[in-house]
Amino acid sequence: xxxxxxxxxxxxxxxxxxxxxxxxxxxxxxxxxxxxxxxxxxxxxxxxxxxxxxxxxxxxxxxxxxxxxxxxxxxxxxxxxxxxxxxxxxxxxxxxxxxx
Amino acid sequence: xxxxxxxxxxxxxxxxxxxxxxxxxxxxxxxxxxxxxxxxxxxxxxxxxxxxxxxxxxxxxxxxxxxxxxxxxxxxxxxxxxxxxxxxxxxxxxxxxxxxxxxxxxxxxxxxxxxxxxxxxxxxxxxxxxxxxxxxxxxxxxxxxxxxxxxxxxxxxxxxxxxxxxxxxxxxxxxxxxxxxxxxxxxxxxxxxxxxxxxxxxxxxxxxxxxxxxxxxxxxxxxxxxxxxxxxxxxxxxxxxxxxxxxxxxxxxxxxxxxxxxxxxxxxxxxxxxxxxxxxxxxxxxxxxxxxxxxxxxxxxxxxxxxxxxxxxxxxxxxxxxxxxxxxxxxxxxxxxxxxxxxxxxxxxxxxxxxxxxxxxxxxxxxxxxxxxxxxxxxxxxxxxxxxxxxxxxxx
Numbered sequence: 331x332x333x334x335x336x337x338x339x340x341x342x343x344x345x346x347x348x349x350x351x352x353x354x355x356x357x358x359x360x361x362x363x364x365x366x367x368x369x370x371x372x373x374x375x376x377x378x379x380x381x382x383x384x385x386x387x388x389x390x391x392x393x394x395x396x397x398x399x400x401x402x403x404x405x406x407x408x409x410x411x412x413x414x415x416x417x418x419x420x421x422x423x424x425x426x427x428x429x430x
Numbered sequence: 431x432x433x434x435x436x437x438x439x440x441x442x443x444x445x446x447x448x449x450x451x452x453x454x455x456x457x458x459x460x461x462x463x464x465x466x467x468x469x470x471x472x473x474x475x476x477x478x479x480x481x482x483x484x485x486x487x488x489x490x491x492x493x494x495x496x497x498x499x500x501x502x503x504x505x506x507x508x509x510x511x512x513x514x515x516x517x518x519x520x521x522x523x524x525x526x527x528x529x530x531x532x533x534x535x536x537x538x539x540x541x542x543x544x545x546x547x548x549x550x551x552x553x554x555x556x557x558x559x560x561x562x563x564x565x566x567x568x569x570x571x572x573x574x575x576x577x578x579x580x581x582x583x584x585x586x587x588x589x590x591x592x593x594x595x596x597x598x599x600x601x602x603x604x605x606x607x608x609x610x611x612x613x614x615x616x617x618x619x620x621x622x623x624x625x626x627x628x629x630x631x632x633x634x635x636x637x638x639x640x641x642x643x644x645x646x647x648x649x650x651x652x653x654x655x656x657x658x659x660x661x662x663x664x665x666x667x668x669x670x671x672x673x674x675x676x677x678x679x680x681x682x683x684x685x686x687x688x689x690x691x692x693x694x695x696x697x698x699x700x701x702x703x704x705x706x707x708x709x710x711x712x713x714x715x716x717x718x719x720x721x722x723x724x725x726x727x728x729x730x731x732x733x734x735x736x737x738x739x740x741x742x743x744x745x746x747x748x749x750x751x752x753x754x755x756x757x758x759x760x761x762x763x764x765x766x767x768x769x770x771x772x773x774x775x776x777x778x779x780x781x782x783x784x785x786x787x788x789x790x791x792x793x794x795x796x797x798x799x800x801x802x803x804x805x806x807x808x809x810x811x812x813x814x815x816x817x818x819x820x821x822x823x824x825x826x
């Protein structure tokens with residue numbers, strides 16, 4: 331952080347530098363063999379640190395689902411709030427104690 | 431032009447002369463006449479400003495911060511519980527380095543509810559990072575508000591200011607006040623120009639968001655640095671004001687101190703009573719002097735140390751009290767005079783909650799001060815207090 335008068339952050343778009351992933355105690359891990367690609371976790375993530383990516387390479391409960399994008403957790407910013415774990419309708423997200 | 435004005439009116443005229451852009455407010459006794467006057471000025475078209483009535487003092491000072499961040503010249507007024515309700519936001523205003531100016535009708539704090547004068551409200555905000563000025567008269571109230579804008583807005587300072595005027599003794603009492611010409615004030619204050627980064631959608635920034643342990647201390651040090659520089663800026667602005675308007679100000683006013691053995695230190699309206707008392711006593715051959723403190727933050731350490739050098743007794747008149755210690759001004763004078771062992775510094779708690787400070791009060795102060803020339807006296811003296819009644823009740 332630059333020392334500015336009145337603690338003004340002079341440039342926009344730099345919250346990206348603050349990697350909030352270090353705050354995490356529990357880590358959500360998506361089990362793609364169960365994930366139905368509904369994107370409810372992506373919608374609920376408050377950070378947001380879940381983004382969409384091409385899912386053709388990931389395992390899926392049904393072959394047809396591979397055509398849809400998958401949710402990917404960005405662990406640099408995920409604070410481990412567990413909202414995605416709670417919201418997942420097929421219980422496809424594990425919540426495990428962070429080991430550092 | 432001299433006009434009869436109440437202290438609150440003098441403050442309102444000062445805001446009008448400073449051409450404030452925004453006046454967020456919540457009324458409270460004894461300051462209510464200030465927003466009343468401003469609303470009249472705005473309604474009459476005499477002042478082109480945004481008058482914002484809010485739901486509390488907490489909101490009023492928050493709105494002041496928002497407006498000041500946009501680059502507006504902002505004034506407001508409050509007192510006592512109102513100032514206390516602003517407490518947390520006062521630190522935000524100074525931390526964000528916004529030159530807001532506030533008039534305070536110095537009033538006691540509850541409980542029990544008391545609307546009359548003492549300096550407890552502003553003393554409780556001593557560490558909020560605001561410059562503090564204390565007026566002796568309505569004229570000083572007007573002048574100090576004008577100068578506070580110039581000092582606060584100076585690029586070397588950029589800290590908010592509060593100007594204290596004693597509840598009722600000044601706020602509600604008529605005195606002849608010279609209202610300076612608008613053109614001269616314009617010349618003195620200059621065009622409003624925010625000398626700091628402001629809110630701008632084309633050039634976005636984040637204000638006052640976050641300071642981690644790695645950076646926070648630097649922002650606090652910045653306030654210390656600015657307060658130290660403000661000492662010089664205050665001298666400059668006081669001098670310029672004197673040249674332009676013919677009324678001279680200094681951080682401390684020394685009167686009859688040259689040959690004095692005993693020096694009274696006062697703040698606010700009781701300085702006038704003290705002056706007349708001292709004049710009377712000097713006729714009787716008593717060597718008493720007076721120091722009136724006008725600027726309490728930044729505290730004028732150098733000036734006070736110089737003025738009190740070699741004095742035998744210093745009687746600090748405190749219109750405030752910090753339970754568990756003593757008067758606030760006493761504490762500061764004591765720290766300032768550290769090492770000057772030949773000077774006895776004695777505290778006098780007087781005039782709390784609007785109790786009148788009269789010649790009789792100062793007679794009692796002088797009696798104890800003179801006694802200290804011969805031997806030891808109490809360090810902290812409560813003057814004109816029914817101690818017996820209190821102690822009887824407490825001991826039950």
